[in-house]
Amino acid sequence: MTIADVATEAGVSPATVSRVLNDSGYPVRPETRQRVLHAIEKLDFRPNEVARALLLKRTRTVGLVIPDIANPYYPAISRGVEDEASARGYAVIFCNTDRDSAKSEQYVHTLLQKQVEGIIVAGGGTDFGKASETFARTQVVFVGRPELRWPSVEIDNAAAVATGMSHLVELGHRRIAFVGGPEKLTSSRDRLEGYRRSLREHGLGDEPGLVREGDYTESGGYEGARSLLSERRRPTAIFAANDRMAIGALAAASDLELEVPADVSVVGFDDIALARYVRPTLTTLSIPAYDLGATAMRLLLELQERKRNGGAARSKRRAVRLPVQLVIRDSTASSPRSEGSSST
């Protein structure tokens, strides 16, 4: 079932069929066009994209590299990427790296061999090793991971944490603990930095005993919170570096028979779908995950288009920053130790 079959059926040459197919204002006699159209419909013909891609060097395919689609942070990003891609006729190939260098390198090579027109890399912590040298051969855009050499779409993690901290301070909290993510992730470091800076700015010192390093999973948050809440001078608020850990913290408080928010306030980060269904509902920082993905895809296509149109040298790095929003729900309330404000 090729263009030649259609040509035979319509009694014209393959070239004519092609011209009708891509109707690019090329002159074709209306009558002939009808015959071709009819043949196409009769045979239910659809051009082979592989052949087209080989000739035109346009696969209309991009790669999306993420740590793990099962991590609730990535589905929304992926959805943003995919929606934007399909709206423009692009397909998306998914790659889960588990933040493993070998897998990451392998995927990059595979994508490049498949001649993808670009690669979106979301999530930090992955070292691409030698494969990173090949990024120059395609168009790459990073998401949520500040990169010096490549364009990226990010959020301001430190500023976002500061927003959440201000909320807690305004509620009268003075002893605010932090359960961070893995040290090696830039986002973790930025969020921790935002926490520390915020403490200083509010004149709350910097007690190392108030920080735990988690791993961005529920159990990590559970352990960190449990440890913090078991201390003699326990904190009145816990800021978890992501929602999964915050939900773990909620569970830890419950197991220790502490009420949230009466005894301890909890703030998360990400605003995953479940944040509004756990009890109490979770105060958190809402990352525009979908927009992050959609924006990355748009940026990718835009930059690629620019490159294609000869603007090769104009590789002025672009780092788009999207705003994070504080969503106040039921897991935060006035500090039990603060005077002058009632807490139920």
Add this chain to the structure above:
Amino acid sequence: MTIADVATEAGVSPATVSRVLNDSGYPVRPETRQRVLHAIEKLDFRPNEVARALLLKRTRTVGLVIPDIANPYYPAISRGVEDEASARGYAVIFCNTDRDSAKSEQYVHTLLQKQVEGIIVAGGGTDFGKASETFARTQVVFVGRPELRWPSVEIDNAAAVATGMSHLVELGHRRIAFVGGPEKLTSSRDRLEGYRRSLREHGLGDEPGLVREGDYTESGGYEGARSLLSERRRPTAIFAANDRMAIGALAAASDLELEVPADVSVVGFDDIALARYVRPTLTTLSIPAYDLGATAMRLLLELQERKRNGGAARSKRRAVRLPVQLVIRDSTASSPRSEGSSST
């Protein structure tokens, strides 16, 4: 950067380079091989998969069609598909249909044009319209959606619900309500059927007032449960057709100041990651989502291989069934109305 460049660099013909590349036992003098290998490394050459695909008719790419990756049920399936695919050198193109017919049709056509070697369709409720006729042109496998004409990987929804019902009955529950999913989904109907059959088998009649139709979302479960629990003779247990609705039910009970499981037991279906982090932790039926995806991918490749090896006529339909497991957690306990067993 083509095979010809490598040939020039190594001072041999493209054919020789190709033979070294695909080292298929084809005789190449060791010395020549070394020269070629050296040139490949020096130029960091990797063959163009598009050209290869055009000639060999093997894209080593499959499509995965799902309703919405943001729905917590699909990431695990996707992960199973992707892991199995990448382990065998295949790439996966993702398509989110939102159960929209137009989008679904469009995606199928796009995938076919991209010459994917197969398509995995997960999740029901989508009508592919005329595009379904084209399934015969490729290899298709359905997941969690019994199909008459095509191979599938499923779970026994009705039997699974029956397992959960038996658990509740054993706990002394007699008035068990059900919040179902959308009527139009086969899985919904099967689960409702399992509920009804189970009631009959346990001699509990079939009171229509005990069934609500939800939409598989948290708010749907919330509304359904709230309605059920506001009745004068409220049920002692609620079986939700999926975890998201069960979590909504937990929220509804909480808002009505009912204790789970002391006042009402709740059972979910799916065992999403959050099921063990909501409070109380959720008793549910664990779908082997990852295995469903991985199995579908294996089946797809196996059937395709068979077809490729001439076994065209041997299209004996295969429907693989994977077991569902009851996971008992804290949201179920003895019925408050049952005598002889303590609750608390």
Add this chain to the structure above:
DNA sequence: TTGTACGCGTTATCAA
């Protein structure tokens, strides 16, 4: 307005 011929990058076939 339409048709012929070439080339995209690769591998398989055949000849050397």
Add this chain to the structure above:
DNA sequence: TTGATAACGCGTACAA
């Protein structure tokens, strides 16, 4: 053991 050539399905420059 190696090389020249054809072919995969398509779009386009050029000729008609």
